[in-house]
Amino acid sequence: MIRVVLPAHLKNLARVSGELRLEVTGSVTQRLVLDVLEAQYPMLRGTIRDRQSGNRRAFVRFFACEEDLSNESPDAPLPDRVVKGEEPLLIVGAMAGG
Amino acid sequence: MSGVRVLVGTRKGAFIVTSTGKRKNWKVSGPHFGGWEIYHVNGSPADPDRLFASQSSGWFGQVIQRSDDGGKTWEPAGNEFAYEGEVGDHLWYDGKPRPWEFKRIWHFEPSPDDPDTVYAGAEDAAIFRSTDGAKTWQELPGLRTHESGPRWQPGAGGMCLHTIILDPVNKDRMFVAISAAGVFRTDDAGTSWQPINQGLRSEGIPDPNADVGHCVHRIALHPSRPDVLFMQKHWDVMRSDNAGESWREISGDLPTDFGFPIAVHAHEPETIYVVPIKSDSEHYVPEGKLRVYRSRTGGDEWEPLTTGLPQANCYHNVLRDAMAVDSLDPCGIYFGTSGGQVYGSADGGDTWAPIVRDLPAVLSVEVQALP
Numbered sequence: 001m002i003r004v005v006l007p008a009h010l011k012n013l014a015r016v017s018g019e020l021r022l023e024v025t026g027s028v029t030q031r032l033v034l035d036v037l038e039a040q041y042p043m044l045r046g047t048i049r050d051r052q053s054g055n056r057r058a059f060v061r062f063f064a065c066e067e068d069l070s071n072e073s074p075d076a077p078l079p080d081r082v083v084k085g086e087e088p089l090l091i092v093g094a095m096a097g098g
Numbered sequence: 099m100s101g102v103r104v105l106v107g108t109r110k111g112a113f114i115v116t117s118t119g120k121r122k123n124w125k126v127s128g129p130h131f132g133g134w135e136i137y138h139v140n141g142s143p144a145d146p147d148r149l150f151a152s153q154s155s156g157w158f159g160q161v162i163q164r165s166d167d168g169g170k171t172w173e174p175a176g177n178e179f180a181y182e183g184e185v186g187d188h189l190w191y192d193g194k195p196r197p198w199e200f201k202r203i204w205h206f207e208p209s210p211d212d213p214d215t216v217y218a219g220a221e222d223a224a225i226f227r228s229t230d231g232a233k234t235w236q237e238l239p240g241l242r243t244h245e246s247g248p249r250w251q252p253g254a255g256g257m258c259l260h261t262i263i264l265d266p267v268n269k270d271r272m273f274v275a276i277s278a279a280g281v282f283r284t285d286d287a288g289t290s291w292q293p294i295n296q297g298l299r300s301e302g303i304p305d306p307n308a309d310v311g312h313c314v315h316r317i318a319l320h321p322s323r324p325d326v327l328f329m330q331k332h333w334d335v336m337r338s339d340n341a342g343e344s345w346r347e348i349s350g351d352l353p354t355d356f357g358f359p360i361a362v363h364a365h366e367p368e369t370i371y372v373v374p375i376k377s378d379s380e381h382y383v384p385e386g387k388l389r390v391y392r393s394r395t396g397g398d399e400w401e402p403l404t405t406g407l408p409q410a411n412c413y414h415n416v417l418r419d420a421m422a423v424d425s426l427d428p429c430g431i432y433f434g435t436s437g438g439q440v441y442g443s444a445d446g447g448d449t450w451a452p453i454v455r456d457l458p459a460v461l462s463v464e465v466q467a468l469p
Binding site: 007009010013042043045046047048050051052057059060093094096 | 133134155156157158159160161174177178179180200
């Protein structure tokens, strides 16, 4: 079970609270987790990754285990502690703008 | 009519303001989608309880919301706006080519007949249509791929398609306006488009007959006379009596002819409204006075409407999509300011009062007369 924390605006959009728990099978990568997340919550499509390019939106960041994973390959395995459900994958709205 | 519903988009959410047909006491609902920019909320004339809202943010991109109960509840709708075929380039601010890139939806224009059909104007400029109630969107690519497209450049607010007018008589005719390309018309339901900008004069454009490159802020028409168009250009208020084939200036005795919105009275096709703004470098009303100007002669001769509006120390702007008229009699007029007020007049502009105040900066105002 993969734990995911959404930023407040996306929690509101998806009408969820607290952490999400996603059933992800296979090699757990950032891309796979986001694919599962968007399949389960289709209203999130385009809000984390650009709809056309599939790239992370500029002001969205990914953190886990006190590391910034934003610029890691989307196909790189996520840290073991995320895969084991011991730590959440944090999807964060960057502190930008005013 | 039992009432009116004013749909307000702001920098930080949507608000719905309702009243009876007397338009005296107002009830405010919102913020809906708090914290998000709401560029536009508009309702279907065919089913007034069906609303479409453009919700966007610099962080999370474009979301489309739909309500089927007049804004009490909302559901996310389709937000995939894919340009058809080869995307191509337009001109960037530096004069270099830059590929079209979708940024946001500025404006919805629902079909007058079918609640499932709605048009959407995008930045970077393109027109999309949904025929399934905003679940999916298809571009009408003949506009973006017009031969002049590679010469279109963004205005300061982006290269946005901000105005869509569906001709109420000729169902194959539509008008759109793009900053800073100009006005375009289709006579074949959106398959092909032609620029209709002859007669526009824009300082800084060397060729006075340039077919594109004009910073048109807003166009409007009266449904009884769809060949008569009114325009607030960056500078200049303009009029066309031949569906845009040619334009002439009607700024007349306005104190300044810079501005954003323009609207036509619901029952008097020669009565039009603008809000003069000091200049393109000072985006606020002149002399600290918030004045709507009304012409009852189709332009050239204008009168200031001030009763109930602040006449000292007011430095607000009124954006292009932030003025609307209702269809009651007398006609109601509404506009929203960058200072968060929405003013209404239930007597054609003679007197005004805030229907809500101290909202976030207002981006758009629409009004529905409810049965």
